[in-house]
Amino acid sequence: MAPSNTRPDPLTVEVVQLIGEVVARYHDEYEQAAARHTLTGAQARLLGLLSLEPLPMRRIAEKLRCEPSNITGMVDRLEARGLVERRPDPADRRVKLAAPTDEGLRMARGLRDSLDFARAPLASLSADEQHTLRDLLRRMLTQ
Template structure:
């Protein structure tokens, strides 16, 4: 299967010392995956960040905006904007937190859960295209390694 168009790099640059730098490789791989994901999610009116908020609020966790910001490693003001945009589309709602009356939790509406499920299929298809050159075993190993970096306390 051909490589994604944005993954192609001039040979002279590929031979640079930068291609031995793990942080650079992670950033480049992320940019390629993010581009493919955003392209796939655009059919649903979403981008990676709004999709992430929608998926996280579609489950049983009932996160607060603060928890979303911490988990997604975003500035809280960015999460407020993302939730505002999703709420304006009737995809999420803010509800009082039963354990803290001063706080709200963010919960996907029925329409939001349906959109999250449809968008999840599109995101998975894009992910499969980006990682097509990896075997299933390599993808599982990569996922395990990235989880270890993303969640070192687990």
């Protein structure tokens, strides 16, 4: 899509600024939660991602938008701490998957549970409003 030469309307500017503030607060809280678990923010994000499903290094790099060599180092460090393990991909035994250990899953859950900056504001919304917000965010991400 080609960029528009017209200036965005004030409502669009405000919405974009508010989204930016939410993202910044999320990242700040995530970094603080990671530090409490003696992890970097990137390691915490990797562990959270793996808690959803085991993944090959290349796919992790795509999802986290970084170089595969960076992922290898992060997985090495998490593996040394007993939080992640490498296992063969059942679909292609030449490929190794990174997967969380039981301790890694517990830590990922603890990280997720400690991220509460949005809990109170979301709790102030009705279930219908929460569904609407979710649906609008999903729609924005599919554009």
